[in-house]
Amino acid sequence: MIKPFTSWKLIGCVVGVTALTSCEKPELEGPDALQVTVSSNDEDDDDELDVDWGRVFASFTAAGGATTVNNFSSLSMIQPAPNLGGADLTAHLNGKVLFQRTFELGEVAPLWNNVRCESCHLGGSRAGLPKVNATTGELTPQLLFRVSLPGTGPHGEPRPVPGFGDQIQPLMVVEGIDAQDEVRGASAEGNVLVRYTEQRSLPFKDGSTVSLRRPTYTFAKTTQDLPAGTMISPRTGSQVTGLGLLEAVPEETILGFARNNTNNGVSGRPNRVWDEEQGRTRLGRFGWKANQPSLRQQNAGAANGDMGLTSPVFPIEPGESVASAQLNLSEQQLRDLTIFTQTMGVPAFRNNSSAQAQLGAVMFAKAECGSCHVPRMKTGTLPGRPEVSNQVIAPFTDLLLHDMGPGLADNRPDFLASGREWRTAPLWGLGLQQTVNGHTSLLHDGRARNVVEAIMWHGGEGENSRKIVTEMSKEERDALVAFLNSI
Numbered sequence: 001m002i003k004p005f006t007s008w009k010l011i012g013c014v015v016g017v018t019a020l021t022s023c024e025k026p027e028l029e030g031p032d033a034l035q036v037t038v039s040s041n042d043e044d045d046d047d048e049l050d051v052d053w054g055r056v057f058a059s060f061t062a063a064g065g066a067t068t069v070n071n072f073s074s075l076s077m078i079q080p081a082p083n084l085g086g087a088d089l090t091a092h093l094n095g096k097v098l099f100q101r102t103f104e105l106g107e108v109a110p111l112w113n114n115v116r117c118e119s120c121h122l123g124g125s126r127a128g129l130p131k132v133n134a135t136t137g138e139l140t141p142q143l144l145f146r147v148s149l150p151g152t153g154p155h156g157e158p159r160p161v162p163g164f165g166d167q168i169q170p171l172m173v174v175e176g177i178d179a180q181d182e183v184r185g186a187s188a189e190g191n192v193l194v195r196y197t198e199q200r201s202l203p204f205k206d207g208s209t210v211s212l213r214r215p216t217y218t219f220a221k222t223t224q225d226l227p228a229g230t231m232i233s234p235r236t237g238s239q240v241t242g243l244g245l246l247e248a249v250p251e252e253t254i255l256g257f258a259r260n261n262t263n264n265g266v267s268g269r270p271n272r273v274w275d276e277e278q279g280r281t282r283l284g285r286f287g288w289k290a291n292q293p294s295l296r297q298q299n300a301g302a303a304n305g306d307m308g309l310t311s312p313v314f315p316i317e318p319g320e321s322v323a324s325a326q327l328n329l330s331e332q333q334l335r336d337l338t339i340f341t342q343t344m345g346v347p348a349f350r351n352n353s354s355a356q357a358q359l360g361a362v363m364f365a366k367a368e369c370g371s372c373h374v375p376r377m378k379t380g381t382l383p384g385r386p387e388v389s390n391q392v393i394a395p396f397t398d399l400l401l402h403d404m405g406p407g408l409a410d411n412r413p414d415f416l417a418s419g420r421e422w423r424t425a426p427l428w429g430l431g432l433q434q435t436v437n438g439h440t441s442l443l444h445d446g447r448a449r450n451v452v453e454a455i456m457w458h459g460g461e462g463e464n465s466r467k468i469v470t471e472m473s474k475e476e477r478d479a480l481v482a483f484l485n486s487i
């Protein structure tokens with residue numbers, strides 16, 4: 001049996017699920033660098049707590065390896081990696097122009113959700129602040145809705161809904177985001193309304209609770225009725241920064257994190273998704289359910305599904321059946337956009353000398369958060385992208401799917417991901433969210449208003465961690481939050 005990875009040790013050397021072979025010595029910065037060697041078949045969980053995780057955190061700030069940036073402003077998530085230069089930097093900057101460009105209505109027509117990538121990924125990060133509709137009083141976060149019918153298509157993909165495809169291109173009330181909103185409604189497939197019901201969380205040890213808001217989504221003004229049995233999955237725009245590094249993590253490393261039930265109830269399994277250009281099934285890495293295999297396909301898919309833009313990967317407009325004569329994005333443009341998303345630098349960790357944040361790192365280990373939010377690993381070689389290759393990084397994800405229980409379930413499978421499974425969300429950049437996004441909403445549909453709420457939504461395989469947090473004192477909980485705000 002392999003023990004859960006709750007540590008900061010280097011895990012790029014993990015091979016398979018049973019053997020831990022050819023481990024390199026972790027290269028940790030600082031005088032307090034921890035000399036941990038990964039040993040196989042180590043079942044003694046207490047080992048992890050003998051390690052002073054506070055000191056390990058104190059000695060490690062380069063979250064993105066050589067791509068780490070020391071910018072902590074509202075633009076911290078949209079910086080080129082400092083090791084990027086020459087033609088690659090030019091391509092990155094060209095891609096950034098496309099990411100920030102407001103596309104013309106003629107280009108995005110006939111169906112789209114938004115006219116700018118950055119409208120759903122503010123400053124390279126996640127979607128903007130959920131807003132309250134002044135007329136109806138309803139909350140309308142910037143979400144998109146994937147839809148499908150039970151069963152799968154020829155490549156294991158969700159079955160599209162006739163008349164809608166696999167995504168609602170809605171008349172969404174996202175005031176203040178784009179000037180085109182009113183025009184946008186004219187061609188839309190429908191409107192989605194969100195209502196939240198407040199419920200108390202289970203109590204912490206000191207008897208206090210937090211209020212959790214449970215969303216209910218209803219469709220309004222749809223152009224036609226959604227067929228009975230239609231499944232919907234709400235998803236908010238997630239952080240783009242750092243994804244090139246995650247694309248460079250070797251497949252064996254990710255598969256090495258997969259396991260069947262451990263003693264803390266955590267398993268984790270890979271998604272397998274269709275690669276359009278390669279015409280084969282591959283490991284999924286991107287999206288809330290790891291439903292995209294590569295950044296190129298993710299970006300081309302976003303351009304097509306979210307913005308009505310055709311490209312060499314997806315030459316057919318949503319709602320149409322034949323390829324457009326002229327593509328909205330050329331091969332060169334899609335390439336630049338992909339290089340941009342691959343080479344944004346990751347902000348350095350902060351507050352490493354804070355005793356509170358260091359205690360929080362210990363609490364993170366104690367609550368076994370790292371069983372899924374794997375702190376450290378080493379990237380392999382991403383062809384053509386030396387900047388993100390061979391870097392020791394701290395993304396806090398295993399890129400695997402986990403059953404998070406009925407509370408978070410969307411009940412809509414996506415390739416191999418069940419209706420209760422989600423990809424472990426990377427946690428790097430968490431502490432800059434307020435600065436970059438102007439809010440602290442979290443989880444796939446933005447329902448959690450802060451990290452404590454996000455933790456309290458953890459069920460299923462995350463139940464054990466949530467329970468450990470409820471047993472913490474207020475001081476320990478605050479320390480955990482301080483740590484999360486430092487990464």
Ligand code: HEC
Nearest residue numbers: 113114116117120235236237238286287288299302303306
């Ligand atoms: C309408 C809002 C919206 C727009 C516009 C949009 N995105 Fe996204 N983006 C999302 C959502 C929602 C997700 C998560 C998708 C999922 O889970 O299926 C996402 C995911 C991503 C991811 C993967 C993130 C991860 O953590 O794995 C990348 C990369 C990305 N988008 C790039 C882009 C690019 C490039 C554009 C412009 C061509 C764009 N997006 C336009 C909403 C949007």
Ligand code: HEC
Nearest residue numbers: 367369372402408422423424425442443444454461462465
């Ligand atoms: C069983 C695996 C697992 C464990 C253990 C776990 N998480 Fe998570 N975590 C996830 C998954 C999966 C998501 C995404 C869920 C969603 O969006 O619905 C997530 C989401 C989050 C988020 C929100 C991230 C975002 O971008 O929206 C935070 C914060 C978080 N976890 C913190 C923690 C902390 C702190 C612990 C330990 C107390 C912990 N998690 C333990 C799997 C896990």
